[in-house]
Amino acid sequence: MKEITILSGKGGTGKTSITSAIASIVSNAVFCDNDVDAADLHLILHPTIKEEYTFSGGWTASINESSCIDCGICTDHCRFDAIHINGHGKLEINPFKCEGCRLCERLCPVQAISSVQSNNNYWYVSDTRFGILVHARMGPGEENSGKLVSEVRRKAKELAIASHAGYLINDGPPGIGCAAISSITGTDMVIMVIESTISGLHDARRLIELIDTFSIPTYAILNKYDIDPLSTEEIEDFLEEKSIPLLGKIPFDDRMIEAMVEGKTIVEFDDKLNISRIIKDAWKKLESY
């Protein structure tokens, strides 16, 4: 079983559209949506949820006004400026600023502070027409997206091994921060979807710098390559310099969006299309490596 993570650095380059196209092409794979912040893969894969789990996120502290003696010890020690005086002159914790370190709770001389662990994050094991999908829904503004990514990947990997899948395919998050790091750690290979723009290249460079620290085999797909031939040329030079094989170049095509509107993968939408063929060839090329 090979685990493949699809990443981009920049958002909106086409990770999810390409992941779902691959779902149409490869049989015997398990899929996992690692973009737990703004998961979209389910909009194309239309999962039937089989199992639902709650993911316990960080802690959030709150002050019991009636026992608080306004000593201010908590405020002095909070490094996140989360504790302030509210409208009626009492100390109050801003849940969005609270980092969940629970130091205030430990220091309060009258035990007026307590913390609750967020249970506003869910993750699911589902069936789809392409196989198993493990995906999540994070509560708005939640922390620990990196940990949730590790959690869904762990389950997906377990299911991939148990079902003798050939591949586990992760639709990754944008960026290079904690969620992206959690999505890369321990994967067997990375496919980068690079958009042919100045920002696409800038962001891909930073992503490659990150992937390099893990020494994971990396491949690239160029998307919307005909938007700007100059950027494409620059990206191709860069990939060559980094010895990253280019699996395919996808032109800009409105039908990519039309397929999304219909809730279909581009291959299901029309497998005779040039873009469908390019993605199929890219997958074949990847399998040959």
Added chain:
Amino acid sequence: MPFKIAVASGKGGTGKTTVAVSLFHFLLKEHTPNIQIIDCDVEEPNDLLFFHEAEAESEHDATQLIPVIDNDKCTYCRKCVGYCEFNAIVVIPPVNFAEVNSSLCHSCGACIVACEFGAITEHPEVIGTICNYRIDGHGILTEGRLKVGSAMQTMVIKQVKQHALKDADVIIYDAPPGTSCPVVETVADADYVILVTEPTPFGLYDLTLTVDLLKEIRIPFGVIINKAGVGDRKVHEFLLHEEIEILGEIPFHRSYASQYAKGEIFKNIPGEIETQYEQIIQKLIVRST
């Protein structure tokens, strides 16, 4: 007090950066020289790519305080381990091992409070850079840039925002994609949030997540529909149903997309796009007074 506008979107690649830098450009050109744009997408900061004449003014390190345990003073009592909610401290008494894993540390200071032997001191570790640039002689672009490999994006965002100018008329925050803690950190003190979306199923779904977030943290917001003309009308239906203001619709122009790709978005701006921005700015002026 400056009027602070955050430009955000759940989905990546909808045009946050385009909208943020365009608003900055038009406000600077037509309305006020006292304007600052802060690039809070510290994982993949792109604003600077569009200002070819930017003059670097200053550079600072973004740092995080990391506790260091002095083995000579440490008694291996493990009290600090119990205080650390982030599992960042490993103490193994039989082998006199005590260390902090900086990639898990949130710098909350709990371990310092825990240690009764004065064995823990904090030392700054670089997690990114913050640069200030002057644009067209007046405007200021402040960029936060996460060090590749660091998972502390939210802390860099917090620090880049400390560079907000007190005497600016307008400050624009360009937010990272998603709906989790880095986005909350960016928008938390904004007076108004502009959500940028695209009229596609992915755009809509991620918009609904971000709307939930903003309602929860109670910040007024409006929506810009970018790439108008592609996809479907479901975003419009949603906004109408939820009674959310549409600030403007920026039509999709292939030639404009090519200009973006080259980093030339202020050259030959299509007339209808310029008109849209002017109307959006008029609405923002009403909001700010």
